Amino acid sequence: MRKIRVGVVGLGNLGRxxxxxxxxxxxxxxxxxxxxxxxxxGTVLLSTVDEYKDKIDILLVCVGSSTDAPILxxxxxxxxxxxxxxxxxAKIGExxxxxxxxxxxxxxxxxxxxxxGIMSLMRIYFDAFVIGKPAESFWGDGVSLGHSNAVxxxxxxxxxIQFTIPKEDAVDAVxxxxxxxxxxxxxxxxxxxxxNDKHKQIEEAIKTMPNYFxxxxxxxxxxxxxxxxKEFKGRVxxxxxxxxxxxxxxxEFKLKLESNPYYTASVxxxxxxxxxxxxxxxxxGVFTVADIAPKYLEIGDVISKI
Amino acid sequence: MRKIRVGVVGLGNLGRxxxxxxxxxxxxxxxxxxxxxxxxxGTVLLSTVDEYKDKIDILLVCVGSSTDAPILxxxxxxxxxxxxxxxxxAKIGExxxxxxxxxxxxxxxxxxxxxxGIMSLMRIYFDAFVIGKPAESFWGDGVSLGHSNAVxxxxxxxxxIQFTIPKEDAVDAVxxxxxxxxxxxxxxxxxxxxxNDKHKQIEEAIKTMPNYFxxxxxxxxxxxxxxxxKEFKGRVxxxxxxxxxxxxxxxEFKLKLESNPYYTASVxxxxxxxxxxxxxxxxxGVFTVADIAPKYLEIGDVISKI
Numbered sequence: 315m316r317k318i319r320v321g322v323v324g325l326g327n328l329g330r331x332x333x334x335x336x337x338x339x340x341x342x343x344x345x346x347x348x349x350x351x352x353x354x355x356g357t358v359l360l361s362t363v364d365e366y367k368d369k370i371d372i373l374l375v376c377v378g379s380s381t382d383a384p385i386l387x388x389x390x391x392x393x394x395x396x397x398x399x400x401x402x403x404a405k406i407g408e409x410x411x412x413x414x415x416x417x418x419x420x421x422x423x424x425x426x427x428x429x430x431g432i433m434s435l436m437r438i439y440f441d442a443f444v445i446g447k448p449a450e451s452f453w454g455d456g457v458s459l460g461h462s463n464a465v466x467x468x469x470x471x472x473x474x475i476q477f478t479i480p481k482e483d484a485v486d487a488v489x490x491x492x493x494x495x496x497x498x499x500x501x502x503x504x505x506x507x508x509x510n511d512k513h514k515q516i517e518e519a520i521k522t523m524p525n526y527f528x529x530x531x532x533x534x535x536x537x538x539x540x541x542x543x544k545e546f547k548g549r550v551x552x553x554x555x556x557x558x559x560x561x562x563x564x565x566e567f568k569l570k571l572e573s574n575p576y577y578t579a580s581v582x583x584x585x586x587x588x589x590x591x592x593x594x595x596x597x598x599g600v601f602t603v604a605d606i607a608p609k610y611l612e613i614g615d616v617i618s619k620i
Numbered sequence: 621m622r623k624i625r626v627g628v629v630g631l632g633n634l635g636r637x638x639x640x641x642x643x644x645x646x647x648x649x650x651x652x653x654x655x656x657x658x659x660x661x662g663t664v665l666l667s668t669v670d671e672y673k674d675k676i677d678i679l680l681v682c683v684g685s686s687t688d689a690p691i692l693x694x695x696x697x698x699x700x701x702x703x704x705x706x707x708x709x710a711k712i713g714e715x716x717x718x719x720x721x722x723x724x725x726x727x728x729x730x731x732x733x734x735x736x737g738i739m740s741l742m743r744i745y746f747d748a749f750v751i752g753k754p755a756e757s758f759w760g761d762g763v764s765l766g767h768s769n770a771v772x773x774x775x776x777x778x779x780x781i782q783f784t785i786p787k788e789d790a791v792d793a794v795x796x797x798x799x800x801x802x803x804x805x806x807x808x809x810x811x812x813x814x815x816n817d818k819h820k821q822i823e824e825a826i827k828t829m830p831n832y833f834x835x836x837x838x839x840x841x842x843x844x845x846x847x848x849x850k851e852f853k854g855r856v857x858x859x860x861x862x863x864x865x866x867x868x869x870x871x872e873f874k875l876k877l878e879s880n881p882y883y884t885a886s887v888x889x890x891x892x893x894x895x896x897x898x899x900x901x902x903x904x905g906v907f908t909v910a911d912i913a914p915k916y917l918e919i920g921d922v923i924s925k926i
Contacts, residue, residue: 335751407923425926432749432871434926435914441925442890442917443738443883445641562878563886565738570870577749577869584748602915604922608741609910611748616910617713619747620731620740 315613318342318590321366321394323349323386324376325357327550328399331579332374342587342613346370367393371593372586374398376579387422388412391600395420395593397585399427399578406430410600421593422600426585427578428569429453433554435603436567440558444565449558450488452499454478456552456574464526465504468519470512472539475546477503480555481531491561497529504534507542550574584611621919624648624896627672627700629655629692630682631663633856634705637885638680648893648919652676673699677899678892680704682885693728694718697906701726701899703891705733705884712736716906727899728906732891733884734875735759739860741909742873746864750871755864756794758805760784762858762880770832771810774825776818778845781852783809786861787837797867803835810840813848856880890917 320343322332329348336343346369350357358366363373373390375398377383383400390396391413400409406425413422425431433451440449454477461476468474479501484494508516517534520527537545552574556567571577585603588610592601609616626649628638635654642649652675656663664672669679679696681704683689689706696702697719706715712731719728731737739757746755760783767782774780785807790800814822823840826833843851858880862873877883891909894916898907915922 339751403926406926410923430926432745435745437925438914438918438922439738439741442893443887445645445886563883564874564876566872566874568870568872568874570872572868580751580869581749587748602923602926604915604918604926605913607911607913608744609908612744612910616744617716617908619743620709620712620736620908620910 315342315591317344318586319344319346319369319371320586321345321347321349321363321370321373322376323360323363323373323390325350325354326376327575328579328582329374329376331573331576332376332582334576335579335583336374339583343583349373363390364393371395372397372589374579374582374586376582384409384412387424388416391417391420391422393418393420395422395589397423397426397582397589399431399582400425401427401430403430406602410602413600417599419598421589421598423585423589423602423606424600425602426581428552428571428574428581429554431578431581431603432569433556433567436556438604440556440565440567444558444560444563447491447558447560449556449565450494450499452480452485452555452557454480454500454553456571457549458552459574461502461504461526464523465506465520468516470508470516472507473542473547474504474506475542475549477505479503485555485557488557489559489564489566491559500530502527502530502532504532505537505542505546506534507537507539510536550576587611587613621648621897623650624892625650625652625675625677626892627651627653627655627669627676627679628682629666629669629679629696631656631660632682633881634885634888635680635682637879637882638682638888640882641885641889642680645889649889655679669696670699677701678703678895680885680888680892682888690715690718693730694722697723697726697728699724699726701728701895703729703732703888703895705737705888706731707733707736709736712908716908719906723905725904727895727904729891729895729908729912730906731908732887734858734877734880734887735860737884737887737909738875739862739873742862742871744910746862746871746873750864750866750869753797753864753866755862755871756800756805758786758791758861758863760786760806760859762877763855764858765880767808767810767832770829771812771826774822776814776822778813779848779853780810780812781848781855783811785809791861791863794863795865795870795872797865806836808833808836808838810838811843811848811852812840813843813845816842856882893917893919 348357349360465474484499554569654663655666679700743755771780859876
């Protein structure tokens with residue numbers, strides 16, 4: 315296999331992790347360019363990306379899922395094979411359709427990372443192999459970026475972080491083959507920096523926030539800016555658990571990540587290999603992790619892993 | 621999808637489990653015939669299997685891997701799509717080649733079950749997603765049929781069972797990203813029924829048996845026939861663990877099986893669905909679990925699992 319010519323779109327935590335991993339694996343990859351929306355030294359303006367059409371095999375697209383990816387990916391898919399980590403579960407079907415509309419003869423691998431990603435794979439395999447008991451997913455212990463942002467947007471909050479923690483009794487119940495309500499699976503623990511006189515109303519605003527906190531066991535801790543910066547600033551660890559049990563057979567997948575973006579990037583880079591090989595076989599279209607046979611990830615002798 | 625017409629070859633623990641599962645899932649499967657080498661009531665003679673060529677979509681082949689499967693599968697592959705649980709890791713390449721030699725326009729899924737099977741999948745995914753640290757497999761706590769048989773064949777042994785137990789310190793070392801020697805990963809614990817005056821020579825014969833026990837930490841316990849029959853007779857539980865860690869990211873897959881043959885059968889039945897759908901798409905050839913995209917296992921909405 316010749317070296318895969320890679321471009322990275324985006325310069326956030328995820329993009330920077332992709333750049334690091336691609337450089338570490340220079341036996342497999344050649345980093346052609348990093349694309350950015352704004353002028354940043356050492357990067358190329360994203361608006362000129364089409365000039366790289368014949369110079370890049372795979373674009374690793376590291377942009378936000380809420381607004382950026384749904385607009386950007388359908389544009390890029392005209393000329394480029396891509397791998398992304400789109401993670402809005404409820405919108406993946408719509409997202410795929412939009413990419414397919416104008417897609418060129420390229421491969422788009424969507425929704426890689428840990429969830430969606432390896433936890434999706436586990437749900438599919440576990441459901442197939444343990445009959446009649448759907449696999450259950452738990453997230454954490456770890457930092458939820460979405461929930462942390464939601465708290466930060468409350469008036470009076472200077473800084474905040476939210477830890478998602480699976481509830482032990484819920485995990486045990488699922489292990490025994492019982493069904494647990496979604497709201498009873500996780501506990502949400504917030505650490506918040508705010509002026510004393512605002513604590514009461516902020517705690518109330520957090521605990522009643524629909525979709526994010528309402529109905530969950532939620533713990534709100536206020537802390538000083540110094541303590542927050544020392545203990546919580548920049549923390550990106552996360553993890554997950556997929557369980558299936560029919561009473562006879564029990565399967566568990568556990569993930570513990572020091573850095574959520576680093577792991578997501580390493581899964582994206584693995585699927586860049588798969589995308590390249592699918593493209594080389596003449597396959598085109600949009601692929602999720604469910605559409606890709608495991609062998610496409612293995613560059614060595616796959617039979618030795620069987 | 622119409623119902624999948626299934627035949628089962630073999631009447632051991634595995635074959636019987638396949639029959640049970642296929643009957644439980646009568647919404648998906650129709651059991652056409654059970655094939656046996658000898659005349660058994662309710663079964664069809666295996667020598668007449670070719671008469672069922674157009675009546676069966678998938679044969680679940682439940683025969684031993686050491687001598688039966690390597691002879692039988694290449695014969696069956698002329699006319700039938702098959703799923704098996706061939707488990708001699710070192711010979712899978714050769715096994716596949718022999719099936720391919722005379723294969724008709726059919727699908728043969730080989731080496732399904734737990735290992736090879738879901739543990740193979742984990743090794744491939746973990747190796748791809750955690751860079752530079754190969755995934756490590758542990759087996760147990762559970763009963764190794766092969767090792768139990770090996771002990772039973774020693775002169776003077778009336779009955780025996782062998783439990784394979786992963787060593788905690790080895791598991792911890794791998795979790796920390798260290799490399800552990802193969803012989804140091806597992807402990808082997810035997811329970812043996814034999815006359816008192818033979819204990820010493822039997823223990824010696826076990827502990828020095830090449831490939832099976834020599835070099836392993838091995839514990840030999842002698843017990844009465846009554847105690848053996850009460851505690852150990854018919855036990856079929858097993859389990860496994862696949863670990864990968866690069867110090868930053870840690871992935872663990874854990875399997876706990878009350879019945880090794882029942883779980884193996886449930887994985888075989890899941891791959892019968894995949895084999896049927898591959899065949900319907902016009903694909904033919906030999907497939908391992910690495911060659912089959914996860915979506916082929918999912919009969920519902922795969923996007924909802926992503």
